[in-house]
Amino acid sequence: MLLILLGVLIMHLVILILLIVSTAASAWSVGGDMSTDLWYNCMTSNGGYHCKPASSEDWIQAVQALMILSLLFCFFSLIVFVFQLFKLVKGGRFFFTAIFQILASVFVMCAAIIYTVMSPxxxxxxxxxxxxxxxxxxPLSLISGFIYIVLRKKE
Structure with a gap:
C-alpha cells in the first residue's frame, strides 16, 4: 500500500511540475525568430531579444485564467490528499482529492482547446x-483523478 501511495504522490508531483512549466514557459507557439507564450510575444531581431505583452484578446485571457485555475486545483488537490491521508477514516475514499484533480484536468483541457482553435x-x-x-x-491528471476515486485508505 505504501508503494501505491508513493507512486500516486510522485505522479501528482509530476503533473504539478508539468502544469507549472506549461503555464510559465515561453514556447506555446514557436517559429523562425518568434516565440509566444500565454504572457508575452517575443522575437529576436537585430541581435536582441524583444518581448511585448500578449494580446489583450478575450481568448488568450481565458487560456491564462484556465491554466492558472488548473495549476491551483492541482495544488489544492495535493494539499487535500496529504490532509486526507492523515485524517480520513479507514476504508474511506479520496473523493475530494479526486474532484479537485479532475477539475484541474478539465481546466487544462479547455485551455489547450481554446488555444488550439483561436491561435493565429x-x-x-x-x-x-x-x-x-x-x-x-x-490525461495524466484525469487518470490521477480516477485513481484517487478508486483508492481506499487502509491501515
Whole structure:
C-alpha cells in the first residue's frame, strides 16, 4: 500500500511540475525568430531579444485564467490528499482529492482547446513544447483523478 501511495504522490508531483512549466514557459507557439507564450510575444531581431505583452484578446485571457485555475486545483488537490491521508477514516475514499484533480484536468483541457482553435494560423508558426506539456498534463491528471476515486485508505 505504501508503494501505491508513493507512486500516486510522485505522479501528482509530476503533473504539478508539468502544469507549472506549461503555464510559465515561453514556447506555446514557436517559429523562425518568434516565440509566444500565454504572457508575452517575443522575437529576436537585430541581435536582441524583444518581448511585448500578449494580446489583450478575450481568448488568450481565458487560456491564462484556465491554466492558472488548473495549476491551483492541482495544488489544492495535493494539499487535500496529504490532509486526507492523515485524517480520513479507514476504508474511506479520496473523493475530494479526486474532484479537485479532475477539475484541474478539465481546466487544462479547455485551455489547450481554446488555444488550439483561436491561435493565429500561420504557416511558419508551430506549437511549442509548453503547449505539448499542457496536452500531456491533461490525461495524466484525469487518470490521477480516477485513481484517487478508486483508492481506499487502509491501515
Amino acid at each position: 494560423d500561420d504557416g511558419s508558426v508551430k506549437f511549442g513544447y509548453a503547449y505539448v506539456l499542457a496536452w500531456v498534463a491533461f
